[in-house]
Amino acid sequence: MNKNSTEILSPEECASKIFEMSGAKFEPDMASDLWTKILQHKWLLSEKLTRDVGFRTACIDFLENMDQAIDEYMSYKRRDILTEMGAQTIGREVWDTISDSQPPKQLVQRRIILPLTELDLSRKHGVSPPKTIIFFGPPGTGKTHFVKAIAGVLSWWYIEIAPSMLLEDGPGKVGANLRRMMEKVRTLEEAVIFIDEFEELAGKRDQADRLDKSITNEFLKQVPLFKNEANKVLLVCATNYIRQLDQALLRPGRFDCIIPVGGLNNDERKTVLEYYLSQLNTGPIDLIKLIEETSRFTPADIQYLFEQVAQFAFEEEIAKRDDFRVTTETVLHLMPKVRPSLTDEIIEEFEKDTLIYARV
Ligand SMILES: Nc1ncnc2c1ncn2[C@@H]1O[C@H](COP(=O)(O)OP(=O)(O)OP(=O)(O)O)[C@@H](O)[C@H]1O
Ligand SMILES: [Mg+2]
Incomplete structure (x- = not known):
């Protein structure tokens, strides 16, 4: 034959x-x-x-x-x-938009970037670079931004896996699709694999229906496999709802670091404000005033505010055909359009979660 x-x-x-x-x-x-x-x-x-x-x-x-x-x-x-996975390259400049004092930049630098870039020294001292990481925190605080920044500063590929990609062949195939995708990405070199809205894939098994349970089970099997590979692949998952994740996933042995990403202090907001102001045609700006007025703003809120400001400035100049410069008053005038995402309650809950879940 x-x-x-x-x-x-x-x-x-x-x-x-x-x-x-x-x-x-x-x-x-x-x-x-x-x-x-x-x-x-x-x-x-x-x-x-x-x-x-x-x-x-x-x-x-x-x-x-x-x-x-x-x-x-x-x-x-x-x-x-x-x-196939739509891998992207990210510029180094994303890392520079994050202020050095913004948590968790220093931590990410110490625990993730340096062990991966100073391989000889990390080997010498027996430091093993993390391979699996969770970022958690309220919406718009910069989790996705951080993951992109890591890929950018390492010059590694950035691959985003959205839960919707796994649902393409119907809900019954999510577990199998997850396994197939994970098997593929594990063979890559120098890639950051990002799974957003992680709680949708790895929710608590005791609260889930049968299907969700099998996905969480698949995840429990897949995560340690990343750690067995000797290649340079980082699995980063992000969630707004760390409490909804299956507890077995959060125990040591699966994720190397569980990192909180919260609101910005004055210094950190200053960097983000400066970044967005630098994109505009500005006149006199009282930065201190803007820092004070944006205390409950996330980076996403600040970004949205400055989109409004840019549009306003553009339309003003079109209407008057005269150089329009953005000032403190312009920004304050548009600020009521943005409802700050952070409330005392959200901050308090996040701080509790940080005490319970953070592991760095
Ligand atoms: N340090 C920063 N400097 C400038 N822009 C930032 C910074 N951090 C985040 N941003 C911007 O703020 C927006 C929201 O950030 P991002 O999408 O990373 O938040 P997130 O925590 O992932 O939110 P979600 O939980 O809703 O997914 C993005 O458009 C991002 O570019
Ligand atoms: Mg995000």
Whole structure:
């Protein structure tokens, strides 16, 4: 019978196939692994040469350049995965928009960036760079912004997995889709994998219906697998509702760090305000006044406020055809349009969550 690539061969059959084609002898177990790689090499050669390359050619070529052939196939597959997952590159400047004093910038620098960039020193001192991280905090406080900033400062790929991507084939397939995606992204190099609205995938099992339970279970299995890989892939999950996550996920052993991202103090708001003001055509600005007036604003609120200011300035100049400069009064005039996201209650709850859940 003519065995082809779609048939599954026993280890003994693999060994005899390889021997028949190249004269090289291998133990059956090793031959089985090699045969898979030879098939991959055959596929890659055929893609490159745009014609079907025979088994014999692929086998001989593979055995002659084994390491290179494996690397080449892996990097080809990685490129495929990056395209499929919509991988993005993020500029270093995102990191610079975050004030040095803004929590958790220093922490992220110490625990995540430095151990990954100073690999020799982290090895010397037995520091293992974290591979799995949770950011939690109220909406709009900059969790997504931080994850992008990390990818930017490391010059790694940024890949976002939204729960909706996993739902594409219907609710019954979420667990299987999650496993498939995780298997793919784990093979990448230098990538930050970001899962937003994490609570939708990893909610408490005792409050979930059967389907949700199976997704949470899948997650429980997948997270430790990231830690077993020796490659540079960081899994970062974010949630506004840390209390809704399954407690088994939060125990040490699954996530290396659980990092709170809260409101901004005066100094931190100053940096964010300066950043957004620098994008405008400004006149005199009383920064201290603006810092005072925005005490309950998240970065998202500040961003929205300045979108309003920009539009207002633009329309004023169109109406009057005279250079319009944004001043403190312009910003204060538009401020009532923005309802600050943070309330005393939200801050209090966040502080409680920080005491209970933060692990850095
Ligand atoms: N330090 C910062 N400087 C400038 N802009 C910032 C900063 N942090 C966040 N932003 C901006 O504020 C907006 C909200 O931030 P982000 O989306 O990261 O919040 P989030 O915590 O992920 O919110 P959600 O919980 O709703 O997903 C974004 O548009 C982001 O670009
Ligand atoms: Mg977000």
